[in-house]
Amino acid sequence: MPQFDVRIGYPDWVDEMVDWDRRFGSDEERMRLAIAVAHENVERDTGGPFGAAIFESVSGRLVAVGMNSVVRLNNSVLHGEIVAFMMAQRRLGSFTLAAPGLSAHELFTSCEPCAMCLGATLWSGVKRIVCGASRDDASKLHFEEGPVFPESYQYLEERGIGVVRNVLRADAQAVLEHYHAKGGRIYNG
């Protein structure tokens, strides 16, 4: 059989920049971390300008971060949100973040999710998704977002997932523009 063993790990800098013991109280504090992860990913040349983080809603405990890892790990699935979901579920040993006995979780993402990540949000078990930059901000830099429609968000909301947008949007947008200015690769244009 050919070699089929996929391993997904963080880039080295995560250990330096993330304080796993800190509590993140407000939406702005939580979003600031997702944006900082996106920024660091660009600065360290480890991937595209997208970051995410998953928190316990009430306590503000940080469960996992995620950063776009498509080029670094040669894997088109590894958008920031997907890495965050996988790492959070690995850490908690559960395929859903809404398992009995777990408190509610929420996803912060530095940019509105693409079609894949929006679908993944539904299966992940998070109860809320909070976005920084908009689909338009990403599209302007030739990042495609795929078939996401107003009905897609409505579908999530009907299933009890809260949706909030434009939190620290300008800061999140600045990371996209920084990547663009650096001549960053558009890997799914």
Next chain:
Amino acid sequence: MPQFDVRIGYPDWVDEMVDWDRRFGSDEERMRLAIAVAHENVERDTGGPFGAAIFESVSGRLVAVGMNSVVRLNNSVLHGEIVAFMMAQRRLGSFTLAAPGLSAHELFTSCEPCAMCLGATLWSGVKRIVCGASRDDASKLHFEEGPVFPESYQYLEERGIGVVRNVLRADAQAVLEHYHAKGGRIYNG
């Protein structure tokens, strides 16, 4: 830092059942493999009733298979199609199956993709998606497919991805029903 190391491998039976050297000529032959993977996943209790396979379009060379691994690997992202994309890209060392120098690839899936997998298809680099069972067949057994609309498939087609449905649909449907009859777990209901 907490432990964050995600490893994705096949269940043991893949090595027994898959002939990696065989050429798969027709759509029916290719779909038969995707369905056989789904069936084996149910029989061996390694996951949900969904299988996928990726082929070189012209040569019929098998590049990777994928099977639903959500419960086995505690990871909500690991639908059959996602596992197939990741394994194919790992094997070819490329984050897109449409990289220069590669011949065209196509995805066969035993059931129409959910919203996440439809989005992932767009980023994977396959040029064609061929489906067995329908969204309705899955929904009847309480498997949710998420926000997929006619416009979603149209979006793929506009970007040059061919879509074919209902290939060996009854055979694919039989695997879904077999899972249901066995009392299989609905992990994202």
